[in-house]
Every structure is written in structure tokens, then in C-alpha cells.
Amino acid sequence: MQATSTIEQPAAPPASDSRSWSRAFRDIREAWGQRELWAHLGWQDIKQRYRRSVIGPLWITIGMGSTALALGLLYSQLFGQDIATFLPYVTVGFIIWNFILGCVVEGTDVFIANEGLIKQLPAPISIYVLRMVWRQVLLFLHNLIVYVIVLAIFFSSLSHPYYLQNSQVEHPGLGLGMLLAIPAFALLVINGSWVALLFGIVSTRFRDIPPVVSSFINLVFFMTPIVWSTGDLTKVTNGTGSWRTAVAELNPMYHYIEIVRAPLLGHQQSWHHWVVVGALTIVGWALALTALRNYRARVSYWV
Template sequence: MHPSSTIDRPAEPLAPSTRSWSRAFADIRTGLANRQLWAHLGWQDIKQRYRRSVLGPLWITIGMGVTALGTGLLYGFLFHANTATFLPYVTVGFIVWNFLSGCLLEGLQTFISNEGLIKHLPAPLSVYVLRTIWRQTLLLAHNLIVYVIVTLIFIGQLVEPYSLAADGGGTLQPGIGWSILLAIPGFLLIAVNGGWVATLLGIISTRYRDIPQVINAIIQLLFYGTPIVWTLDTLGKANRELGQLVLDWNPLYHLLQVMRGPLLGQEVTPLSWIVTIGMAVVGWALALLFMKNYRARISYWV
């Protein structure tokens, strides 16, 4: 037999599978390491949105201020609420909700909207997820200016125990204190959850383009089921038990409350922290599973 028989040749090294946990984790690590790239892209998104505008990104703050003021005064009048406490409540609710819904709705388009870069730029897919979260964080930072202004105006009523009801009844909140620092881990938990939502739903939406339309409709429904312009006190005693049941089963409420609660000096129940952390763990497990199985196909789907 010829000495160069294939039996005697050393085996060729197998190419690493595109469906591997190592590649999924490597994508996340490399994406986090490319901070300058996704930070620059996210900032450019904000600049491009307000290009040739005199006030530029300040329109973000102005728009939020007008929305919060108008809605807070209107619903405060309808619900006979205490304006000094209800207006900050609505303001912070809208600010955190905009961050939540932005991470979700723009996360659905994470890979679709970056089609050109995905096809021509050899970058980790997680870069585009981080770009989305960073862009929403910049918008949140602009909107928090409204929170600071409103809080300073009504600080006298917010540092003491207060109620949202005009007659002083209802649930008594502790008031703003050192617990306001809990808003930092609350924000981080929302951002971490936003990351897996943008990754998981971004992959699904890239394959099935009808998903964003379905999620948009669901988000509109969840907005009315989340206490942003209403509270349990405004429902009355007869409906309060049902309202509490709705809140307990609304994941967006728990995400909202872990940041809004500390900013307003409200007590955040352990259930909200548990649900938020649990969603982050389960969500990222699913997101990594999808990254493992479908990461290599995204460039063909966009």
C-alpha cells in the first residue's frame, strides 16, 4: 500500500461549530469590550435625530416636560389627586416608561435597523444591542432633567411622608430619603432586562417581521394596565383588590417600580425586586440560547 494512504494521514482539524456556547459568550464579551464603537453609534443616533435643530437634544427634555405637565394636571383634576405629589408621580412614571418601552420597541428593530452595518462591518452582534440600550440611556438622562426640576419645585411635600390622594387618605409613602440611591440598581436591572429583550426579540423579529406589530399592540394595552397616570388609591376601595392583582401579574409594573419607587420616596416591595431579577436571569438564559442557535443566520435574515 502506498505510504501516503489516507489511513495514515493525520486527521484534519474540525472547524468550530457556529452553534456553540463559546461563540455566543464570546460575542457578548467582545461587544462589551468595544465600548467606544457602540457608545459612538448611540450618540450619533441622538445627534442625527436633532440635526439642524436649534435646541438639539433639549427637545427631548421639553417634550417630556410638556407631556408630564399636561397629563399630570389633567388626570390629577379627574382623580381629585394632590397636585404637589401626583404631578411628580406622573412625571417619573412617563420618564421610566419611555425608557422601558424604548428598550422594548427599538429592541425589536435592533438587527433590522442595523442591516447595512451587519452585512459590511465585522462586529459582534451584541454591539447593536448595546447601541440600542445606550441610546435609550442618553434619552433617559435628558428626561431626568424634568424630574429634577419637578422634584425641586415640590420638594417640601416629597421629603415628608405623603399620600397621592387629595384628602390625604390612601397609602402613605415614606418620602424621599437615602433610599433614592436604590434607583441606581433599579436602573441597572431595567437596562439588563432591556439587553436580553433586545437580543431575544431582535432575533425573532428579524426572522418573523410581523412580531413588532404584535408587540406594539400589546405594549399599548400594557400601558393602560400599568399605574403611570393612575394609582390604586384612585380606583376606590371596591376595585383596589382587582387592581393589585393586575399589578402583581404585570411584569412592566415591577420594572417600572424598582426605579420609580426610590426616585419618589415610595416603598418598593420585595416582590418587585424578585420579579425583576428573576426576569433578568431567565431572559438572558433564553437570549443566549437563541444567540447560540441563530447568531450565524441573522446576517442572512436582515
């Protein structure tokens, strides 16, 4: 009888679901479920930075206050603005910008900075994004003390209708519209999360991204109406700056800042800022979730 071969072929490996939408959404759900962990780590980051300091995290407030005061006084003189309305404008803009800057710059480094934890702990990678964003929220709350102080000083100038110089728009002044700053900042946090998630994943693969972003973000600061207003564009061009104002509108940072700054200062609300930010939120999260779906499992190898 002729012998027959009994060698069995190796079984095919089970199909991996590492690149499935369910795993991507599960990563975010599990990270949110462990909020006590990333909230504690974010607070510890703040405490560790100012360990053995006499006044601790208050240095954050002092640094922001001195910077806003210096820039407000300088640019109010350069642009011929009333300090009572322009200093709050610069202060609030700078506080919001500092939050955006932290999410973008630290977001590119979020997984690289947590290399040790990622390689040792089997945890959702979204935890590190939430930890970083929560840390930026805590910094924002510290800086908000400066806004409260400035508001107390210049409340009489901001509590009734007023104009920013070089602007034809009358602002209604502080009122119940200030409450819109709460959902506006929540939207800012949601956007900061997708920015950190998307840029963080890309930066682990391409290490040139963090220095490129750090260099480019400085240019964006000067192109964004923070220490100047869109009305100044019309002044320097003798009233013919309409196309320059349109260029400023193309800067997405302007819309992110304005949805929070306008209610905090009692400015006239322009709803197109909300539309732009809402559209960017949808597009940004679509890109971030796609990156999370396709490359979540590779982050631990790339860092």
C-alpha cells in the first residue's frame, strides 16, 4: 500500500480586527472610562512642573498676566487703541491662544513623550491624548484668573455698548451672552483632542513633524487677530482692506479664538465663526478617527 503524506498545512491566522472602526471607537470609550487615571496624571503633571516652588502653579497666572499686560500696553500705543477695551481684548485672545498652542505643540509629541508607558502598559492610546488635553484645560483655568482681574478693572468700559477703534461694529457689552463661552470652550477642547490624536499619530511615524509645527505656529500667531483686530487692516489701507480682511477670515485660528473671545468680552456675535469651527470639527475628527483606525496598533512600534 502506497504511503500518503500526513503533513498538515499550518492553519491560517485569524483575521485581525486591529484596523476596524469598532477597535478605534473602543479605544476612545475605554480611555474615557479611565478618566480618573488621566485626570490624576494631568494634575500631577502640573504639580511636578512646579514642585518645590513657593507659590507653585500660580506662576502660570503670573506669567500670563505679565505677558498680556506688556503686549496690551505696547500694541495699544502702536495702533492708537483705548487701553480700557484693547487690553481685555489682547488678554483674552492670548489666553485662548495659549490653550490652542499647547494642544497643537504638545499634541505632536503626545505619544513620543509617553514612550515608556506605551511600551509597558496595555492601555488605550487615547488616554495620553486626554491626559494632555486635560493638562491644557487646567492651565487655561489658571490663566482665566488674569481675565477675571482685567474684567474687574475695566468692567465699567465693557458693560455698556462700545466700539473697538478702527471698527465699524458696535459691541453690545457684557451680558448673558457671556454664557456662550462655556459651549465655545467645550468645542475648543473637542478640537484640541482630534488635533493631538491626529498629529500625535503622524508624528510618531515622521519625526520631522514636531519641529515643523513648532516653527510654523509662530508665524500663525502673528497672522491671527490676537494683538491686532481686523479693523486695523482697514485703517492701514485707508479703508480698502476688504480683501485683506477676507484673508484673515481664511485663518482657522481666528474662528477658534473668536467663538470664545466674543462672549467673554461682550462682542457682537458672528455665527459664521461657529459654522466654520463646526465644519472643521467634523472634518478633523473624521481624519483623526481614520488615523486611529489604521495606525493605532503601530504607535507602540513607532515611538
